[in-house]
Amino acid sequence: MDLAIKQVSKASADDSLVLLSDGKTRWSDYGLSAAEAAYIQAEHKKERNHLLINHLKRWVYIYFLEKKSAAHLTLEECRRAGQQAHHCFARFKTEKVTVVDALDNATETLAFIEGMALSNYQFLRYRKSAKDKNELRAIGVLSTKIKASDISLLHILVDATCRARDLVNTPVLHLNAVQLAKEFQKLGKEAGFRVEVFNKSKIESLKMGGLLAVNFGSVDHPTFSVMEYKPKGAKNKQPIVLVGKGVVYDTGGLSLKPTANSMDYMKSDMAGAAAVACTLFAIAKAKLPVHVIALVPATDNRPSGNAITPGDIITMHNGITVEVLNTDAEGRLILGDALSFAQQFKPELVIDLATLTGAAVAAIGTFGIVCMGTADEKTKDSLKASGEQVYERLAEFPIWEEYDELIKSDIADIKNIGGPYGGSITAGKFLQRFVKYPWMHFDIAGPSFLHSNSAYRVKGGTGVGVRLLFDFLSKRAK
Numbered sequence: 001m002d003l004a005i006k007q008v009s010k011a012s013a014d015d016s017l018v019l020l021s022d023g024k025t026r027w028s029d030y031g032l033s034a035a036e037a038a039y040i041q042a043e044h045k046k047e048r049n050h051l052l053i054n055h056l057k058r059w060v061y062i063y064f065l066e067k068k069s070a071a072h073l074t075l076e077e078c079r080r081a082g083q084q085a086h087h088c089f090a091r092f093k094t095e096k097v098t099v100v101d102a103l104d105n106a107t108e109t110l111a112f113i114e115g116m117a118l119s120n121y122q123f124l125r126y127r128k129s130a131k132d133k134n135e136l137r138a139i140g141v142l143s144t145k146i147k148a149s150d151i152s153l154l155h156i157l158v159d160a161t162c163r164a165r166d167l168v169n170t171p172v173l174h175l176n177a178v179q180l181a182k183e184f185q186k187l188g189k190e191a192g193f194r195v196e197v198f199n200k201s202k203i204e205s206l207k208m209g210g211l212l213a214v215n216f217g218s219v220d221h222p223t224f225s226v227m228e229y230k231p232k233g234a235k236n237k238q239p240i241v242l243v244g245k246g247v248v249y250d251t252g253g254l255s256l257k258p259t260a261n262s263m264d265y266m267k268s269d270m271a272g273a274a275a276v277a278c279t280l281f282a283i284a285k286a287k288l289p290v291h292v293i294a295l296v297p298a299t300d301n302r303p304s305g306n307a308i309t310p311g312d313i314i315t316m317h318n319g320i321t322v323e324v325l326n327t328d329a330e331g332r333l334i335l336g337d338a339l340s341f342a343q344q345f346k347p348e349l350v351i352d353l354a355t356l357t358g359a360a361v362a363a364i365g366t367f368g369i370v371c372m373g374t375a376d377e378k379t380k381d382s383l384k385a386s387g388e389q390v391y392e393r394l395a396e397f398p399i400w401e402e403y404d405e406l407i408k409s410d411i412a413d414i415k416n417i418g419g420p421y422g423g424s425i426t427a428g429k430f431l432q433r434f435v436k437y438p439w440m441h442f443d444i445a446g447p448s449f450l451h452s453n454s455a456y457r458v459k460g461g462t463g464v465g466v467r468l469l470f471d472f473l474s475k476r477a478k
């Protein structure tokens with residue numbers, strides 16, 4: 001991320017400013033004239049919540065914070081306001097902005113800066129020239145309430161989120177399963193966590209039948225990455241395991257997807273993998289005292305001479321046999337192996353993140369994550385609270401036993417599709433067959449990739465999951 005965020009002790013007269021105000025600000029402190037102050041007050045009375053004033057060498061952007069009915073809604077309002085300010089400065093190609101916390105409120109000001117910083121993200125790797133390139137390179141933070149450590153944490157989180165976005169946005173030609181694992185190794189080296197990558201023969205010796213079956217139609221080899229961050233003084237005795245779906249491209253296989261608005265963005269089918277790896281990156285950078293392992297089974301899903309066929313039967317890592325009736329329901333096959341593999345770590349909790357079902361998108365759209373699982377209520381509440389805090393909200397679905405009937409097979413232990421209804425749940429129920437520990441499943445199919453901008457979540461990969469898991473894990477580390 002080529003955006004610096006750093007604390008400053010004063011703003012110089014030529015610096016462009018953002019003033020976060022509750023209406024009680026002394027405008028003269030920031031070089032504004034009496035006439036300007038009168039204008040600002042008058043506009044504020046008319047309920048305009050953002051204003052822009054042009055001086056010879058600088059712009060002063062004023063934002064009046066409007067408190068919402070709940071603290072987390074106010075924070076989200078701040079992030080969105082940060083995006084609006086970013087949009088304004090982007091038009092002027094401003095390179096440096098100082099944000100003044102005239103609210104004297106660290107969390108709200110940090111949320112505003114987070115919104116600005118996340119809005120500065122662009123994926124320009126394949127564009128020779130970009131007239132619309134964001135030029136913002138530095139955000140100064142002027143506040144008596146914000147600590148340097150808050151700022152470095154914020155920087156780590158925005159950086160990790162943008163790295164996840166980069167991975168999701170990179171097409172499969174540049175990021176197959178082997179290359180994805182190499183990216184994980186780079187992340188591990190930079191942040192300080194261990195990365196071990198299993199190759200195809202190791203995966204064969206482990207009998208990961210799901211991962212191998214999805215890979216049958218591919219010319220590229222599958223990988224299985226095991227990442228571990230184990231700091232001295234970790235608060236948890238048993239690790240927390242994160243599992244990410246790493247389908248680097250999902251054509252559907254022989255059950256081929258249609259192209260438009262379906263297959264055409266399936267480079268994003270590894271968003272779960274990107275999220276868990278970048279979460280590990282963030283917690284290692286922030287040195288959180290929590291022991292976390294991340295597992296990523298990775299392959300592309302393609303049709304070819306040897307591709308798995310609808311009707312085939314495979315044996316998974318834990319010995320369960322699966323009748324594969326739809327090769328497009330491939331995510332659960334590779335995740336089943338990974339969830340079974342996770343057992344050996346005796347985890348206190350496993351959370352999987354996966355772009356698993358179109359049914360999750362049909363149910364709640366892109367505004368949240370469909371979740372379900374067997375973790376205790378306290379853990380679920382804590383996850384949901386983190387979801388609200390970072391505004392990556394969780395909507396819990398039931399996993400009633402009646403759904404088990406829907407994935408029964410006549411000729412194998414289970415089949416990989418349910419009926420026409422409850423598609424996200426039957427996918428979750430499939431995963432549950434591979435789990436013998438407290439577990440949560442996050443279906444991120446909706447929020448992981450956007451087709452148009454939504455405030456600071458810019459079009460394309462969003463990096464969803466990173467901020468959520470980081471918030472949750474930092475609470476567990478306390």
Ligand code: BES
Nearest residue numbers: 326328329330355356357358359417445
């Ligand atoms: N990767 C897709 C799910 C998906 C859909 C992700 C939309 C992101 C946006 C998954 O592998 C899939 O194809 N699921 C099928 C399952 C069905 C065949 C039971 C689906 O949801 O249609």
Ligand code: ZN
Nearest residue numbers: 250328329330
């Ligand atoms: Zn699929």
Ligand code: ZN
Nearest residue numbers: 247250269331
């Ligand atoms: Zn998929």
